[in-house]
Amino acid sequence: MAGTEDVKAAGLIHCAGPRQMAHPEPAALEEEEHHGSPWPFIIAIGMGVGYFGIVSASVPWLLVGLAIFAGGAGGWIHHDIRRPSSAFYGAVAAIDSKFPRVSARKLGMWLFLATEIMFFSAIIGASWTLRLRTTVPGAAFGGPWAEPGHILNVPLTGLNTFILIISSLTMVEALAAIERGDQRKVRIFLLATLLLGITFLSIQAFEYQKLYFADGLTFKSAPPGSGVNPLYGATFYAQTGVHGSHVTAGVLAMAYVTRKAFKVGFTKENHEAVELVGLYWHFVDVVWIFLFTIVYLI
């Protein structure tokens, strides 16, 4: 639907006064009083309390923190899902500079992703260090690493890799659709991405269940009789587990934007949530590209 843009263009042609020319933002902006919301602060307080519970090994504090966090997230979703999101229109105007402005939220997402790069590097770096140090002769916890395909099901995970790549394509097509103002396609592509993400997690759950219970690859031991290093399982679950939890968070975020796309819809001018969730989703795909190679193929 090229509706809004056409109507606006038509409006400019037929009754263009200087005022309309100077204020091309959608009418929704004028109705909004401010962009403030208390919910992010409540979420942050909940996380702080929960973190205190973790570092002080106190389950009650952790549960209190989680409860505040859940309340804050619920309040935010309740507040946001029933109306179009409030983007800062004029602030992101193209400025001829070496450092053109981007929206604060996109900047925030990129900064968050930079911290995620460091987080995943630490997990992968620790696993590689363990691998390199314990497969040398005479090392503590000695023993060789498993050859590719020896313990892990590479074809099944290869299929999962294709699923994740396809989901990246559907995600970027969803963003392209809403940039054209195509309401039907943005819904279809978001829904497809959501379903592909759920499929990825289902296959990973199946893989874990088989590896852990049927094959005996646990956090502390390799499959009996395989002669594989006992640390292999720990590094495998650590690396793929944190990735899987990120996919889970991505699926929850995807469920949210999909629901919103069906409920109130995004517009050609106002769809930053789709873009930001997409950035996160593609980042998780990028991490998987490296993890698949490092954990499964090398």
Add this chain to the structure above:
Amino acid sequence: MAETAVATHVSGTEEHVRKRPYVIVFVILAAVTAIELAITTPGYFLVLEHAFRVGLLIVLSTMKASLVVAYYMHLRYEPRWIALIPLGGLALVAVLVAALLSTTAHA
């Protein structure tokens, strides 16, 4: 449709449609993944020496990741300074790798 129309800009009577190569990128990603699987499947991978195979896999996965970041995360179409943010993260990763490599293994 190999290219995806992203947005239509109406300027006067002229209409510009931006095209981006999303499907082409997808085909490359899928093809490279297939190559990765082929060179690591028993029966194929014995052809390549271990070190060469590992090097090739790292190059191929870096290539795939770069494509996703450049096109799907549309970093290529953003103001150039945005790239400094993930590069800052990668610089710290380089420090981590250097630190891990410089300490000696305790047997």
